[in-house]
Amino acid sequence: EVQLLESGGGLVQPGGSLRLSCAASGFTLSNYAMSWVRQAPGKGLEWVSAVSGSGGNTYYADSVKGRFTISRDNSKNTLYLRMNSLRAEDTAVYYCAKCIGPEGICYFQHWGQGTLVTVSS
Amino acid sequence: EKVMTQSPATLSVSPGERATLSCRASQSVSSYLAWYQQKPGQAPRLLIYGASTRATGIPARFSGSGSGTEFTLTISSLQSEDFAVYYCQQYNNWPPTFGQGTKVEIK
Numbered sequence: 001e002v003q004l005l006e007s008g009g010g011l012v013q014p015g016g017s018l019r020l021s022c023a024a025s026g027f028t029l030s031n032y033a034m035s036w037v038r039q040a041p042g043k044g045l046e047w048v049s050a051v052s053g054s055g056g057n058t059y060y061a062d063s064v065k066g067r068f069t070i071s072r073d074n075s076k077n078t079l080y081l082r083m084n085s086l087r088a089e090d091t092a093v094y095y096c097a098k099c100i101g102p103e104g105i106c107y108f109q110h111w112g113q114g115t116l117v118t119v120s121s
Numbered sequence: 122e123k124v125m126t127q128s129p130a131t132l133s134v135s136p137g138e139r140a141t142l143s144c145r146a147s148q149s150v151s152s153y154l155a156w157y158q159q160k161p162g163q164a165p166r167l168l169i170y171g172a173s174t175r176a177t178g179i180p181a182r183f184s185g186s187g188s189g190t191e192f193t194l195t196i197s198s199l200q201s202e203d204f205a206v207y208y209c210q211q212y213n214n215w216p217p218t219f220g221q222g223t224k225v226e227i228k
Contacts, residue, residue, distance in 0.1 A: 035217075045157075045165065045208055045219040061216055095164055105212045107155035109176070111164035 002026040002110045004096050009115030016086050016119070022079040022096030022112055030054065030074040033099035033106060036081050038092035039114075048094070049081065053102030064090075086119045093117075123148050123211050127220035133228040134199050142223045144192040144209035153213035156185055156194045159222075160205045168207075169194065199225070 008020040022034070035050040049070040050059040058070050069082040079096050093116050097108035124147040134140045144154065152172040157165035167176045169185035172192060182197040196203055204227055209220040 044221045045159075045210075047217045047219070050217075059215060100170075105153075105215055105217055107153075107167065107170045107210060107212050107217075108157075108165070109167055111166075113164055 002098065004098060004110060004112035006094065006096050006112045006115040009094065009117045011118045011120065012086055013121050014087060014119055017082070017084045018086065018117060020081040020083070020094055020096075020115060020117070022081075024077045024079065024096075024098070027098070029072065029077045029079070031102055033102055033104065034072065034079045035097045035099065035108065036070065036079075037095045037097050037108070037111075038090075038117075039095070040089075040092045043092075046092075050099070050105075051079070057103070083117070086117075088119050091117060091119045122216060123150060123214060123218055125209055125211055125218050125220035127207075127209060127223045129223060130221070131224045131226060133226050135228045136201060137198050138228075140196040140199055140203075140225055142194040142196075142207055142225070144187075144194070144220050146190045146192075146211055149189045150211040150213035152188050153211055154185075154187070154192050155210045155212065156183075157208045157210065158203075158205045159208065165208065196225070 003025045005023045036048040051070045067085045071080045093114040095114045096112045098110040099106040126145045128143045154172045156169040159165045173185045206222045
C-alpha cells in the first residue's frame, strides 16, 4: 500500500525558514516524480514544486521560485521541501503527491495527509 | 500558464440526482485532464485521469468527458458520500494548474 507521510510543518515568523519532509513507503521512490501541492485555508489547490525520480530535474511555481528548494533522498525514501524567506501568503497545508511515472508533468495518483505551515508574527 | 475555470462554484443537488460539473481551459490541454474529490479535512483523491479514465476503485457513477478546452465530470446518482469539493487539473504543460473547485452540496 502506498503511503506518504508529511512532517515538519509549524508556526514560523515572516522571513523564517522551514523544511518539510515526506516519508514514502509501499513503492520504490526513485521510480516516480514527486510534487508538493499546497492549499491555503479555505482556498483551492496550488502546485508548488516537482522533482523527477532521479532528482536531476526540478520545477517550481513562480510564486516560490528562488525561495523554495525541492530535493529527495531515494535511499531514505524521503522527499523534502526547504522553504526560505517565508511570507504570510505561504500559509497553507502542504501535501506531497506521487506522480504516475519518473519524469514530466503528471496527475497525482497518491497524496499524503498534509502538514500545516503557518507564517505569522 | 494555462488557467482552469470551473463552474458552477457551488452546485446544490438532492441525493439520487445527477450532478454535472464543468471545467474550461484557457488553451487546449488535449486530454491531459484529471479530476479530484476533496472532503473537509482530507487530502484530495484522484477520480479521473486522461479526461475520461476512472482511477482504481472509483465507482462507475463517476464519469468524465471532453477534450481540448471543455471538460465535464458527471456523477450519475449522487450518494451521501459524494458531497464534497471537486477540482480539475491540467497536466499538459508546466506548470500543472488546478481549477478553483466546485462544491457539491446537499439541496
